[in-house]
Amino acid sequence: MLFFDFEVFIKDWLVVILDMDNRKEHVIINSPSDLKQFYQEHKTDIWVGFNNHHYDDYILKGILCDMNPKEINDHIIIKEKAGWTFSNLFRSIPLLSYDVFQAKIDRGLKFFEGSLGNMVKESSIPFDIPRKLTEEELQETVKYCRHDVEQTVEVFMQRKADFDAIMSLIKMFPEVLSIRDIGLTKAQISAKILECEKVRRNDEFDLFVLPCIQIKKYRKAIDFYMSMVGKTNQKEVYSESLNMIIAGLEHNISWGGIHAGKEKYQNLGHGRQIWHVDVASFYPRLMIFHNLLTRNSKKPEKFKMIYNRRIELKHAGKKKEQAPLKIVINGTYGISKAINSLAYDPRNANLICLNGQLMLIDLIEHLEVIDGFELIQSNTDGLIVSLPDTDEAFEQMDDICFEWEKRCNMELEFDEISSIWEKDVNNYVFIFSNGKIERKGAYVKELSPLDYDLPIINKALVDRLVKGIPIEATINGCQDLKEFQMVKKISSKYDCIMHGGHWEKHKAINPATGRLKTFTRFVGNTKRLNEKCVRVFASVNESDGGLWKIKKDGSKAKVEGTPEHCFIFNDEVNGVKVPRQLNKQWYINTAYDRLSGFGICEGRR
Structure with missing residues (x-):
């Protein structure tokens, strides 16, 4: 290699x-x-x-x-x-x-x-x-x-796992793949495995609702989609959306999956039971059991075979062997929506999306009859719900879900949540009853070696929410400089990054009115940097200026999320200890600002 x-x-x-x-x-x-x-x-x-x-x-x-x-x-x-x-x-x-x-x-x-x-x-x-x-x-x-x-x-x-998965697919499907296909994207590989041939059709908005869906209270969602039938203007149709209240939450109904969630919400489970109700392999099952796989596939039975084999491996606990098959299973919806793909079939992609959303609305409508039911979150392929902490409430939910599974030919997975903290539908932390922690969103997600930006803030927030550790204890106790790094990169529309200087307010007489007025002016020296990607840290030294991105016309804008005073350290930072120059209070304040987004307001200085 x-x-x-x-x-x-x-x-x-x-x-x-x-x-x-x-x-x-x-x-x-x-x-x-x-x-x-x-x-x-x-x-x-x-x-x-x-x-x-x-x-x-x-x-x-x-x-x-x-x-x-x-x-x-x-x-x-x-x-x-x-x-x-x-x-x-x-x-x-x-x-x-x-x-x-x-x-x-x-x-x-x-x-x-x-x-x-x-x-x-x-x-x-x-x-x-x-x-x-x-x-x-x-x-x-x-x-x-x-x-x-x-x-x-x-x-x-x-x-490397991605590379290994593609190599495995090449070995699994020698009738359609060879080593020459190593450079194909996952989407291209999937289209070849399914033996897709591109077909031109004019039925992108020949939409219909699957007969298994039984919605009465929230039929407005069905009417929204059916109003698109027969239209031809893609830009117009895909810009349409509908906001409606479902089970007390405002939902956005559009073409990207259903999303709704309580904001600044926390529930530690006292007197309530909280359940993550997830539809297993939602879109793949819609393709298989409701005949919505891309019509460009000459061998649709292959998709079902791959799906069944993956389920076998999952039940056998063979996680590594599942990885190649998941590329095809999880990627086929996306390629049916990609105009340059051999699998491009926008009608079926639209049918998967709209019927998937309607199925979830159907489930919510039926669960809503439970006395004391509370919807916490709806998110594309699952719900988070809260019920009274009684056997009767759980059994009622279980019966409703079982009926929905059989009617819609779907499979639900249930995981009990002991505690949940939710900023919004895209940012949350919850603890399952088995102790496993689920984290989602820029503020709290578990960072990877390739995405290690402001890690100390994520750690401080999660430790505060999950373990009750004070923000100051996490940040002040850390002496590893890398944990405080912000990695900032400017796009090609900017000419360069400059470091130094800051905006300050001052009062002066306005010549036009003769009155005292507050102005802002940029003061301090700036230095043009050769790099367009820099590693930035908050500084206690006021002589360390800000970080600015400069457009080709010379105008400047602050690099988002950076402190007023910062220093740059672009050498290797692994193993480097925190210097006196680092302003830990800036990180503490930032962590408290983000914590307030979860509805927890604590001491910020």
Whole structure:
């Protein structure tokens, strides 16, 4: 397996390749012949990069085809065109490439470097130098490029389970997949396994409600969807939504799943029983048992076979073996909604969404007859409900749910919750009766090595909610600097990041009125940073200014969520202890601000 990264300048190019099987590094600078020889020796290896499917693959193929890599670079970066559109010759170059970048969720390699606690540095050599690079400049670029390849290896290792799952699918379905498909996305792999062929249809809004759904009180939701039947304007239809009160909560009915939740809510279960009622494999069961799988699949029975096999493995406790199958099971709804997918079938995707929401509304309507029933949350494939703490209330809920399961051909899973704290439907913490903790939302989610931003705040909040540990005890007791890091990255619409200075208020005579007026002015010196991703910490030193993102027209805006006074530490932070410069009180105040979102107001200084 090879890990690689290209750097392209006006007059130069280079690539760093790490051969992980033979533990060797290869650096090729401005030598197409050396690259061609290396490629011939390694054309059957898997080439791994970060965002290489967008960029590096085409630079590699272009050089192998004796093209100017700078022209390909500008086609992709400046003209913002897909690399494959540059030349049809690219198709003649076989390449087994795998991309660790996940386009819909990733914030870039530099953000990962920051999250992992590694050095966050960018080359100081501009890519638009109109001359050949000096030997010193080339070596600095090699050093920078090597660092990025090493970081790509780290990200790959964090996500190796994804790679292993795709390799397993290739082995499971040799009739439709081969090693040449290693570079396909999970969505593309799923479409191939289901043997999809794209079909043009004009029935996107030929909608209907499944006959098993029995809604009387909340028929307004059915009427909303049925009002879309026969329409043709996608933009108009998908912008429509309906707000309605269901079981005392305002629900938003639209095309993205049902969502509603009590705000600033907490319940420690005293005198009540709280249940998480979850529909197992909701969308897959709609596809299988209500015939709503994408109609583009030539082998729909494959989906049911994969689903049944996954259930067998789940019951056998074989978690690792389930992973490949879950890619197909959980991803098929998404690809039926993706216009470029072979599985694209928007009508069936719409039917899954609307009937799924209506089934949950149906369940709520029937549960609402229980005396003392309280709906805490509705969220796409499940409910959180509260009942009086009596056997009679539970048995009534159980009977209603059993009838709903049989009627709708669904399966419900029940988990008792002992305590719950909910900011809103997207941010909550609850403890199951078996002691397991569920956390969701930016404020309280369990962070991963690739998403390690303000970890001390998440820990302080969860420890306060779940264990009753004071905010100050968690934050003041931590001496690991990495736990306090904020990793901030600006988008391409900004020119740079600047550090220093702050806005202050002052009073002066208004020349137009002659009256004393309060003005704001920016004071202090700022420094332009070479990096577009930085690791930031709150500072007790007032001489440390703020962090600003600068647009190409020179206007500035504060980088969101950063303190008025901060310092930057872009070197490796793993194992570094907290310096005196760190302003722990800022983190304490921030934690209290977030805690108040859960309806708990405590001492903020």
